[in-house]
Amino acid sequence: MSETRTFTVQGMTCGHCVTSVTEEVQEISGVEHVDVVLETGAVTVTSSQPLDDTAVRAAVEEAGYRLG
Amino acid sequence: MSETRTFTVQGMTCGHCVTSVTEEVQEISGVEHVDVVLETGAVTVTSSQPLDDTAVRAAVEEAGYRLG
Numbered sequence: 001m002s003e004t005r006t007f008t009v010q011g012m013t014c015g016h017c018v019t020s021v022t023e024e025v026q027e028i029s030g031v032e033h034v035d036v037v038l039e040t041g042a043v044t045v046t047s048s049q050p051l052d053d054t055a056v057r058a059a060v061e062e063a064g065y066r067l068g
Numbered sequence: 069m070s071e072t073r074t075f076t077v078q079g080m081t082c083g084h085c086v087t088s089v090t091e092e093v094q095e096i097s098g099v100e101h102v103d104v105v106l107e108t109g110a111v112t113v114t115s116s117q118p119l120d121d122t123a124v125r126a127a128v129e130e131a132g133y134r135l136g
Contacts, residue, residue, distance in 0.1 A: 013081035014081045014084065014085055016084030016085060016088065017082055019084075020084065
């Protein structure tokens, strides 16, 4: 069973930012799909196990951005 | 002998954009150094031979941007 949650990321300005965030979040254990909408900062994550908020925050910060 | 010229690139919004433009322009034959200022869009290129404007324009467009 999958779980889908949406986070908001601040500071993304272009497609490269979207790629960076997507790549980092995809590396979190259990993550199956990541969808990022640049205009709104919405990052929707589908995972096979409950997401660890700390891991999501760390991934976003590793990419160079912050959760809003 | 080196020649230094400055171009203006439109549409760069973040450090990833700077990296993309820098990488593409560096590939032009004879280019020795590329300096990009995100805030102004100024791309300063030092080359060992006169730069081909068409090559610079093509490199910038390959990176996904336009000369201003």
